Amino acid sequence: xxxxxxxxxxxxxxxxxxxxxxxxxxxxxxxxxxxxxxxxxxxxxxxxxxxxxxxxxxxxxxxxxxxxxxxxxxxxxxxxxxxxxxxxxxxxxxxxxxxxxxxxxxxxxxxxxxxxxx
Amino acid sequence: xxxxxxxxxxxxxxxxxxxxxxxxxxxxxxxxxxxxxxxxxxxxxxxxxxxxxxxxxxxxxxxxxxxxxxxxxxxxxxxxxxxxxxxxxxxxxxxxxxxxxxxxxxxxxxxxx
Numbered sequence: 512x513x514x515x516x517x518x519x520x521x522x523x524x525x526x527x528x529x530x531x532x533x534x535x536x537x538x539x540x541x542x543x544x545x546x547x548x549x550x551x552x553x554x555x556x557x558x559x560x561x562x563x564x565x566x567x568x569x570x571x572x573x574x575x576x577x578x579x580x581x582x583x584x585x586x587x588x589x590x591x592x593x594x595x596x597x598x599x600x601x602x603x604x605x606x607x608x609x610x611x612x613x614x615x616x617x618x619x620x621x622x623x624x625x626x627x628x629x
Numbered sequence: 630x631x632x633x634x635x636x637x638x639x640x641x642x643x644x645x646x647x648x649x650x651x652x653x654x655x656x657x658x659x660x661x662x663x664x665x666x667x668x669x670x671x672x673x674x675x676x677x678x679x680x681x682x683x684x685x686x687x688x689x690x691x692x693x694x695x696x697x698x699x700x701x702x703x704x705x706x707x708x709x710x711x712x713x714x715x716x717x718x719x720x721x722x723x724x725x726x727x728x729x730x731x732x733x734x735x736x737x738x739x740x741x742x
Contacts, residue, residue, distance in 0.1 A: 603673075617663075
């Protein structure tokens with residue numbers, strides 16, 4: 512069965528360190544998204560990609576970067592971790608409207624990565 | 630810009646009672662609307678969605694939602710709550726040409742035995 516996985520599931524790091532969170536999907540979806548979930552804020556979009564070599568900033572992109580070198584993976588990098596980046600991070604993917612011809616495609620979510628920055 | 634408002638960050642209902650979770654949206658174009666559920670320590674799972682066509686949408690686990698354009702609402706209901714419905718529920722919106730989702734802040738549903 513197709514799936515979307517995230518690693519690590521839990522991470523503790525120190526302020527100033529670079530951290531990379533992995534996201535891998537086997538749906539063969541063109542669209543991939545990174546969100547962070549914080550109490551009282553719901554899910555907020557960090558970065559997204561509509562295909563290989565395409566990346567875009569979301570609502571809360573400062574301090575984060577992504578790169579898309581293949582269809583399956585969209586790693587999220589925290590350049591210099593800050594305590595404000597302590598959060599739960601979710602990756603999601605969806606089929607592109609241009610592929611399916613159906614607007615409003617469902618996003619499929621990974622299990623999340625819980626990150627603590629000390 | 631799109632936005633989603635979920636009224637009530639916490640809702641408690643008795644087992645067997647009606648579940649009603651409220652969602653209002655703002656969008657300058659016809660929206661696509663979603664309800665996702667999140668069980669503890671898990672990712673989000675789609676409950677149901679509205680894209681076009683019939684405004685009453687049925688989803689998994691007995692949930693349904695009705696798109697009301699005049700009220701800009703997409704409330705989630707279930708006639709009879711079950712203990713297994715305890716979770717956090719998120720309403721989200723996107724629109725044609727914009728495949729990103731904008732989420733509400735979520736509603737935590739507690740079921741009272």
